[in-house]
Amino acid sequence: MKTKTTIKKPVKKIVHHISPAKKITKPEKVEKKIEKKIEKKIEKPIAEKPVMPISDEAEIFRAAAKTNRYWEAVGRRKTAVARVRLFTQGDKVFMVNGKLCVDYFPILELRQAAESALQKMKCLDKFRVSAVVKGGGVHAQAEAIRHATSRALTIFNADFRKRLKKAGFLTRDPRMRERKKFGLKRARRAPQWKKR
DSSP, X not given: OXXXXXXXXXXXXXXXXXXXXXXXXXXXXXXXXXXXXXXXXXXXXXXXXXXXXXXXXXXXXXXXXXXXOEEEEEEEETTEEEEEEEESSSOOOEEXXXXXXXXXXXXXXXXXXXXXXXXXXXXXXXXXXXXXEESSOHHXXXXXXXXXXXXXXXXXXXXXXXXXXHHTOSSOOOOOOOOOOTTSSSSSOOOXXXXX
16 A cells, blocks of 8 residues: 655745834824814814703602602512501592502401501501502512501601501511422322322
8 A cells, every 4th residue: 555655844934024114113003193182172172061951840749859858668578569658648538550549448357557657656547658569469568568668657656667567567478388299289289188
């Protein structure tokens, strides 16, 4: 058998010789570009934002916002989250998601649970309550509102804390539905065993 023999050719090293004149020109170009950019920025006048005249309505709104103070807190129960605001001014009504509490919670037990923190402190007719609640069922939502109102009351007056804590309204109830396990009907309920 014939074998091919490869002859290695000597590799030529290519060296680029840079003239000293070229080295000098590059930084000069960069400097010129920078100078041009600076000149352009100086030439352009800085546009001043037009100052809008404050109308009488805006002033009234600002004054109302300052006087219309509220105390806000967030309460939770299961997967329900409630944000409650307590206003001292305005009609003393209890609003939940834009509806009256009576309409939102038609069941007396749920309504009492939502209002229980205010009833405990005898403040039901002193505040205008605005609550926004999301997630969970109606029972969890009512308890989330109770938790949020009790937190807001403690922000309003720190002396309320002791009585609300004793009633158990300030503690976040951690009890949740246990997750379902595979092979079981529910969290722990096993399928019915059949002998034959």
